[in-house]
Amino acid sequence: MKLSKKGEYALRSLIDLGIAADVGRELVQVAELAEKELIPAKFLEQIMQELKSAGFITSQRGKFGGYRLARPADDISIGEIVRLIDGPLAPIGCVSQTSYEKCSCPDEVHCGLRMLMLDVRNAIAGILDRYSLADVVDVTTRKMKRDGIPLPFSHERTHGAARRSAKEQPAAAATKRQQIPADRRLKPVEGILSELFPDYTI
């Protein structure tokens, strides 16, 4: 049930571009992304091309060029990205909603494995299609702020140009912080769900 390195790199870079957009940074170069995320730069270049031709990002060529998100981060679902890079979310072709493929089993209708895997695919898609890049960016930046870690991409890099003022996030997207008794904090799930909904339990 693996996500490929390529998929991981794509997501990490897009999340970074989302953060950059949030802090008012216009463009981010491949070199900077690669350095920050420890991704081989040339490999990342290729990935960025794919993301570009799929319409997730746009680019500025030449000196002081770079990449930025093509659409608002809340308009890009994680599922879309994963599907582009790694193909269908479904564990087996016969339960894929976006690219069904007949399987080799003799009777698909009465196949218990298929029913099971349909649940798995729905569970995966239920998460990846429900969450947007903006959700992941929000959760990340919120956690960093909470821990006093400065956000990346807060200034232009090689270029002394005046930076846009960061969009004032109205009270950190109204983080309804809610205290949880210490004994309930024992088994934090640490997922996005628990981050967005502090009372979420599995």
Added chain:
Amino acid sequence: MKLSKKGEYALRSLIDLGIAADVGRELVQVAELAEKELIPAKFLEQIMQELKSAGFITSQRGKFGGYRLARPADDISIGEIVRLIDGPLAPIGCVSQTSYEKCSCPDEVHCGLRMLMLDVRNAIAGILDRYSLADVVDVTTRKMKRDGIPLPFSHERTHGAARRSAKEQPAAAATKRQQIPADRRLKPVEGILSELFPDYTI
């Protein structure tokens, strides 16, 4: 997020062995499994060896030999099987509960991607570790009976030996049904969940 062919074959065969156990069939040979499921026989042989050395099945060698489940089907979780054949359920190593691996990202604690993938891993494991082989077998045989399709493995194959009587299933495991208003019942999903709990919604 793929399940490998090998994993699929392993699961299909184990489900078959579960059905065989249910209908009182003592042993099933690789050739029969391979034929029924359209799996290359020699490939399946290898898989059966792995399943055997992992303790899921036992074998009888020689003429009229074959395989059977080593433990009751409700004692074997699907997750175990998948982990054996395909490795950890987690999409990336840094969220695996059974075989964690540090990832290359600079700050694991504030990594939004990691939080997201943790949810995905929990969703997958929540299904695959919760369901047993018996659940899948039950759902399969129930659906076949409902549609008037004869269960496979109902008689010995080449051998005229007396077959065991099938275990009488006591009223299909008392499903506590709970009504959900019709407008909340979004779309029937056809998964195992919806099969076991007809009012299940996503």
Added chain:
DNA sequence: TCTTTTTCATATCATTTCAATAGGAATTAA
């Protein structure tokens, strides 16, 4: 105009994984 820095485009490569295939040894029943 020339240089530097960037994206863009292709080709290539090394390794691993996947999905088998092959050949035969050991075991068992008749």
Added chain:
DNA sequence: TTAATTCCTATTGAAATGATATGAAAAAGA
């Protein structure tokens, strides 16, 4: 003794994975 089966190990071919390599095209600044 023979046939049918599991067991064991090696090999193979194709594809995917995760990169490198090389250089063209574009943009900005000197």
